[in-house]
Amino acid sequence: MDIKESVISILASNKPDVLARIAGTFSGRGFNIDSITANITRDPRITKILITTHGDQDTIIKIEKQLNRLVDIHQVTDLTSLGLPLREMMLIRMPMTGENQDKIMEIVDRYRGEVIETGAGYGVLELAGNKEDMDNAFAALEQLGIDDFARTGSITL
Amino acid sequence: MDTIGADIVLQILQEEGVEAIFGYPGASSLPLHDRLKDSPIRHYLTRHEQAAAHAADGYARATGKVGVCLSTSGPGATNLVTGIATAFMDSSPVVALTCQVNTSLMGRDSFQETDIVGITLPITKHSYQVNNVNNLASVLRRAFQLARSGRPGPLLVDMPRDILASRCEKADPPEETPSSAAEKVPSNLDQLGKIARALNMSERPVIIMGGGVKLSNACDLMRALIEKGGIPFTTTMMGVGSIASGNGYDLGFIGTHGNELANSTVHQSDFILAVGMRFSDRSTSLIDEFAPLATIAQIDIDPTSIGKNVKVALPYVGDIRETISALLNLVESRDRSAWLQRIQQEREAKDFCLPFKGCGKAGHLISMIQEAMPKETIAVSDVGLNQIWTLRTWKARTPRGLITSGGMGTMGFSVPAAIGAKIGMPDKSVVAICGDGGFYMNIQELATLSYYKIPVKIVVLNNRHLGMIRQIQDLFYEGRFNTIELGNHVDLVAVAKGFGVPAERISVDENPEAALAALARAEGPHLLEVVVDENDYVFPIIPPGQANTAMIHGVGD
Ligand SMILES: Cc1ncc(C[n+]2csc(CCOP(=O)(O)OP(=O)(O)O)c2C)c(N)n1
Numbered sequence A: 001m002d003i004k005e006s007v008i009s010i011l012a013s014n015k016p017d018v019l020a021r022i023a024g025t026f027s028g029r030g031f032n033i034d035s036i037t038a039n040i041t042r043d044p045r046i047t048k049i050l051i052t053t054h055g056d057q058d059t060i061i062k063i064e065k066q067l068n069r070l071v072d073i074h075q076v077t078d079l080t081s082l083g084l085p086l087r088e089m090m091l092i093r094m095p096m097t098g099e100n101q102d103k104i105m106e107i108v109d110r111y112r113g114e115v116i117e118t119g120a121g122y123g124v125l126e127l128a129g130n131k132e133d134m135d136n137a138f139a140a141l142e143q144l145g146i147d148d149f150a151r152t153g154s155i156t157l
Numbered sequence B: 001m002d003t004i005g006a007d008i009v010l011q012i013l014q015e016e017g018v019e020a021i022f023g024y025p026g027a028s029s030l031p032l033h034d035r036l037k038d039s040p041i042r043h044y045l046t047r048h049e050q051a052a053a054h055a056a057d058g059y060a061r062a063t064g065k066v067g068v069c070l071s072t073s074g075p076g077a078t079n080l081v082t083g084i085a086t087a088f089m090d091s092s093p094v095v096a097l098t099c100q101v102n103t104s105l106m107g108r109d110s111f112q113e114t115d116i117v118g119i120t121l122p123i124t125k126h127s128y129q130v131n132n133v134n135n136l137a138s139v140l141r142r143a144f145q146l147a148r149s150g151r152p153g154p155l156l157v158d159m160p161r162d163i164l165a166s167r168c169e170k171a172d173p174p175e176e177t178p179s180s181a182a183e184k185v186p187s188n189l190d191q192l193g194k195i196a197r198a199l200n201m202s203e204r205p206v207i208i209m210g211g212g213v214k215l216s217n218a219c220d221l222m223r224a225l226i227e228k229g230g231i232p233f234t235t236t237m238m239g240v241g242s243i244a245s246g247n248g249y250d251l252g253f254i255g256t257h258g259n260e261l262a263n264s265t266v267h268q269s270d271f272i273l274a275v276g277m278r279f280s281d282r283s284t285s286l287i288d289e290f291a292p293l294a295t296i297a298q299i300d301i302d303p304t305s306i307g308k309n310v311k312v313a314l315p316y317v318g319d320i321r322e323t324i325s326a327l328l329n330l331v332e333s334r335d336r337s338a339w340l341q342r343i344q345q346e347r348e349a350k351d352f353c354l355p356f357k358g359c360g361k362a363g364h365l366i367s368m369i370q371e372a373m374p375k376e377t378i379a380v381s382d383v384g385l386n387q388i389w390t391l392r393t394w395k396a397r398t399p400r401g402l403i404t405s406g407g408m409g410t411m412g413f414s415v416p417a418a419i420g421a422k423i424g425m426p427d428k429s430v431v432a433i434c435g436d437g438g439f440y441m442n443i444q445e446l447a448t449l450s451y452y453k454i455p456v457k458i459v460v461l462n463n464r465h466l467g468m469i470r471q472i473q474d475l476f477y478e479g480r481f482n483t484i485e486l487g488n489h490v491d492l493v494a495v496a497k498g499f500g501v502p503a504e505r506i507s508v509d510e511n512p513e514a515a516l517a518a519l520a521r522a523e524g525p526h527l528l529e530v531v532v533d534e535n536d537y538v539f540p541i542i543p544p545g546q547a548n549t550a551m552i553h554g555v556g557d
């Protein structure tokens, strides 16, 4: 069966055990969560959670049904078929010396990123874009010596 | 006395109509157990929390009402786990009340602290931990409502000791919910029309009923549908008893240990109407070879049950009672004499070569037990050969008259579940039928029976072995017996008497009439041990990993 990336958007009560229940729904079926992003909505009692995962259509549908059965989940939407743009964000700390600064800036500009902090010989970069661009930007910067980084899960609407 | 959280718990239990609960105390539950002393709610102290959970489950299965069990924190709560999982697998409405250490001690590995909400996440329909006494009433009301609504199941409410001991106001009466008395009409009549047309057009239809039919109290409507359409039916293990046996359209139950006629009819059918069942592996065996010729229509209240295991051409999500009452108008009777004749011929051929439905002497004995007991007796089976013997030979007369752990197959279920059933249905006789292995697993409940003088009758079919496992080793592991012998060094009659339960032993070869009469007559609990040959198996049976048509027979069948 066709294995592909799926994006599931969930509106759930903002409660301590909700994430555990959602995660259990995936892990109970041997499914991996590739990325996850969550934040409250306009109504602070409700959280919006975006999950990307890999699986065949059949299993994804089963997972959605199971999620819908959870009492604290209000809405589950499969965004995959809509083909909406997915975006993620990276923060990268790396040495910025005179020599590699130009090369770094060239990459940052190419991906429309930003240097959001500079310190003694270090800089923190912020980059956002689709997964492929972020992979490429990361690989290019890696050549120049990344010190530490954080990357969010994908979001979409 | 000031009102405290514990009083709120009891107030809501009473409001929900709870008359009896099953539990075990400990430090964290003391505020509640203290207030129970002056409450009209009866608390049965089982001898193990697992038994309290099974008793609540048995109570729920026998009455259709929510069963309640109660434990302290830590080991008390973890002891409930098997019982909660058993209720979950069979969609039984249970509320498990667990007490927790004080809020200030939580998260510190305190004495008897355990994350019971976390442990039971995958085996509850939902769970709550209450962290404010003012929420206690609404959480408990919601728990009861969730346990019995939609697809029923177990709810767990974890209550820290300090919350139970906190002063508070009596709970306000529940908000009036607008009554849903008006007959609900199924929403998607189009789809229902399609199902009816497919059923009406089919030449070799069969209906499969699961436990959902009983849960939705739709057995009468299903019988009407079957009789109106002239459609043969089978059930899953959980559906056994939905329609009183002896009905001419009854094929027995399907699956690994089911009736050959049911399996073979489903295999030949061109249309299956599945109602309140999930096509579990126990029912379908090798899924790829299940009912290859049939178009499948499935009705269930739980969307996750639909298409979970098989491809369903005509799904329908809805309450079974409402759906079937609408479907009833759309179904036409049709001449299917060729199909019914074919089934009848097969039935006669199979009955002829399979006395007592392949259950041998034990099966014969079980039918004699039923004859000796009052007509409306509730039978509670355990797990193992004894379960299959009971399910195949006990003639269920009412939907809730035969109780079994189907989805979980929990050994040790029968005696505590029978206690719950008897407490819930005091006017009916209750008999637990178990194997020696399963009997040992909750043997301590004999003390509960004798202490409260609960007149549950127990029949132990003692083959001195884990019979069902022995049969598998015999047939599929070249007879290399291992780890299945329980031995005959224990005098079960003396053990029962030691617990204060009168008991008697017979052999399955003896005339059991006198012993059965004593069992039926006993005014208190009573145990009958029946010595059975360890080579008496269940036939036919489907080898692991094979199709429903691959039933194999024993010698002489
Ligand atoms: C709690 C539990 N442990 C293990 C099993 C696996 N099991 C299924 S049937 C069976 C043998 C049951 O033996 P007994 O209770 O003596 O019944 P018999 O088959 O002999 O009638 C076992 C061990 C189970 N179903 N439940």
Ligand SMILES: [Mg+2]
Pocket: B384, B435, B436, B437, B461, B462, B463, B464, B465, B466, B467
């Ligand atoms: Mg045995």
